[in-house]
Amino acid sequence: MTNKQILKEYLSKLKYKSLSPFLDIEILLSQALNKPKEYLYEYPEKKLSAKQLSIFKKLFSRRLRGEPIAYILGYKEFYDLKFKVNKNVLIPRPETEILVDEVITSVKAPSSKLQVPSVVDIGTGSGAIIISLAKNLKGNFYATDISAKALAIARQNARLNKVTVKFFKGNLLEPISSKLLGSAEAGQAPSSKPIIVANLPYLTSKELQNSTLKYEPKIALNGGQNGLEYFYELFDQIKKFEIKPLAIFLEIGWNQAGKIKQMAKKVLPNYKIKVIKDLSGFDRVIKILK
Ligand SMILES: C[S@@+](CC[C@H](N)C(=O)[O-])C[C@H]1O[C@@H](n2cnc3c(N)ncnc32)[C@H](O)[C@@H]1O
Missing domain, CATH: 3.40.50.150 (Vaccinia Virus protein VP39)
Structure with a gap:
C-alpha cells in the first residue's frame, strides 16, 4: 500500500471512533515511517515496506480501541x-x-x-x-x-x-x-x-x-x-x-x-x-x- 492509500482507507475505519481521525492517521503513519508529516504528501505514491505496514497496523489498532495518541506515541x-x-x-x-x-x-x-x-x-x-x-x-x-x-x-x-x-x-x-x-x-x-x-x-x-x-x-x-x-x-x-x-x-x-x-x-x-x-x-x- 502507498502513503496515499493508507491515508484514505484507514480514515473510514476510524471515522466514528475519533474526533480527529485524519490527523490521527497522519500522526501514526509518520510515526511508523519515522518521517515528518510533510513526507506523506511529498511522496504520496511511495509504498510501505512490510515492516512499516505492520508497525502502522499495530499503532492503528491501539487507536481504534480508543487509546489516546499521546500514550501510543509516548509523549x-x-x-x-x-x-x-x-x-x-x-x-x-x-x-x-x-x-x-x-x-x-x-x-x-x-x-x-x-x-x-x-x-x-x-x-x-x-x-x-x-x-x-x-x-x-x-x-x-x-x-x-x-x-x-x-x-x-x-x-x-x-x-x-x-x-x-x-x-x-x-x-x-x-x-x-x-x-x-x-x-x-x-x-x-x-x-x-x-x-x-x-x-x-x-x-x-x-x-x-x-x-x-x-x-x-x-x-x-x-x-x-x-x-x-x-x-x-x-x-x-x-x-x-x-x-x-x-x-x-x-x-x-x-x-x-x-x-x-x-x-x-x-x-x-x-x-x-x-x-x-x-x-x-x-x-x-x-x-x-x-
Ligand atoms: C489531574 S492529575 C494532574 C497531573 C499534572 N499536574 C497535570 O496537570 O497534567 C492529578 C495528580 O494528582 C496526583 N494525586 C492524587 N492524589 C494525590 C495525593 N493525595 N497527594 C498528591 N498527589 C496526588 C495523581 O497521581 C495525579 O498525578
Missing part, C-alpha cells in the same frame, strides 16, 4: 515543551496551559510581589506544570505526588527539559510541609511562603465514567462524589501546617469556583480571589493572592 507537547507520558500519568491538557500562563504573568507583572518565588506543584503527574514554570521563571521548584510511578516520569521529564525540580512522594503538602515550615536542612528549605500550584483530581464519580478517560489513571482524575475532596484536604493541610502562601493557583472544574472560594476564605480570610475562564468561557483557574 505529549505542553507549553512548547515535550513531555514523556505513559499510563501512569495524566496526559497534560491544553486547558492547564492557562494555569501555567497565569502563574508566569502574575510573577512577571511589574507590580508583582511574587518575584524569585519558591513554587510547589501538588499532584505533579508528568511534571508538566512545574517543569514549564521552571523553564520560564527564576526560583526554586518543588513538586509532590502520591504515585511513585508518576514521580518517576516527572523526574525523567525534568532531566529531558533540563530543569531542576525537587520531587517528593506523599499526600498533597505532607511530604514537603516540614520544609515549607523551614525546618529542613540548609539549602533544602523552599520558603514558608511558597506559591502553591495544583491541578488536583477534580472530576465527580459520574464524570469519570466518560469512556474517553478509561486509559488514564483513576487516581489522577477522581475527585470523589462531588469532585471537591482534594480541595478540602488541601485547605485543611494549609491550615494544619500553618502555611502562609504568597499565592495559590488551582485548576478547577467548571462549576467548582463557588465552593472553593468558600474554603479559601475560611482558611485565608485576607486573601483576594480571582477566577479565570478558559476559551470556552468556563471557570478554569482560581487564583488566591495575598
Whole structure:
C-alpha cells in the first residue's frame, strides 16, 4: 500500500471512533515511517515496506480501541515543551496551559510581589506544570505526588527539559510541609511562603465514567462524589501546617469556583480571589493572592 492509500482507507475505519481521525492517521503513519508529516504528501505514491505496514497496523489498532495518541506515541507537547507520558500519568491538557500562563504573568507583572518565588506543584503527574514554570521563571521548584510511578516520569521529564525540580512522594503538602515550615536542612528549605500550584483530581464519580478517560489513571482524575475532596484536604493541610502562601493557583472544574472560594476564605480570610475562564468561557483557574 502507498502513503496515499493508507491515508484514505484507514480514515473510514476510524471515522466514528475519533474526533480527529485524519490527523490521527497522519500522526501514526509518520510515526511508523519515522518521517515528518510533510513526507506523506511529498511522496504520496511511495509504498510501505512490510515492516512499516505492520508497525502502522499495530499503532492503528491501539487507536481504534480508543487509546489516546499521546500514550501510543509516548509523549505529549505542553507549553512548547515535550513531555514523556505513559499510563501512569495524566496526559497534560491544553486547558492547564492557562494555569501555567497565569502563574508566569502574575510573577512577571511589574507590580508583582511574587518575584524569585519558591513554587510547589501538588499532584505533579508528568511534571508538566512545574517543569514549564521552571523553564520560564527564576526560583526554586518543588513538586509532590502520591504515585511513585508518576514521580518517576516527572523526574525523567525534568532531566529531558533540563530543569531542576525537587520531587517528593506523599499526600498533597505532607511530604514537603516540614520544609515549607523551614525546618529542613540548609539549602533544602523552599520558603514558608511558597506559591502553591495544583491541578488536583477534580472530576465527580459520574464524570469519570466518560469512556474517553478509561486509559488514564483513576487516581489522577477522581475527585470523589462531588469532585471537591482534594480541595478540602488541601485547605485543611494549609491550615494544619500553618502555611502562609504568597499565592495559590488551582485548576478547577467548571462549576467548582463557588465552593472553593468558600474554603479559601475560611482558611485565608485576607486573601483576594480571582477566577479565570478558559476559551470556552468556563471557570478554569482560581487564583488566591495575598
Ligand atoms: C489531574 S492529575 C494532574 C497531573 C499534572 N499536574 C497535570 O496537570 O497534567 C492529578 C495528580 O494528582 C496526583 N494525586 C492524587 N492524589 C494525590 C495525593 N493525595 N497527594 C498528591 N498527589 C496526588 C495523581 O497521581 C495525579 O498525578
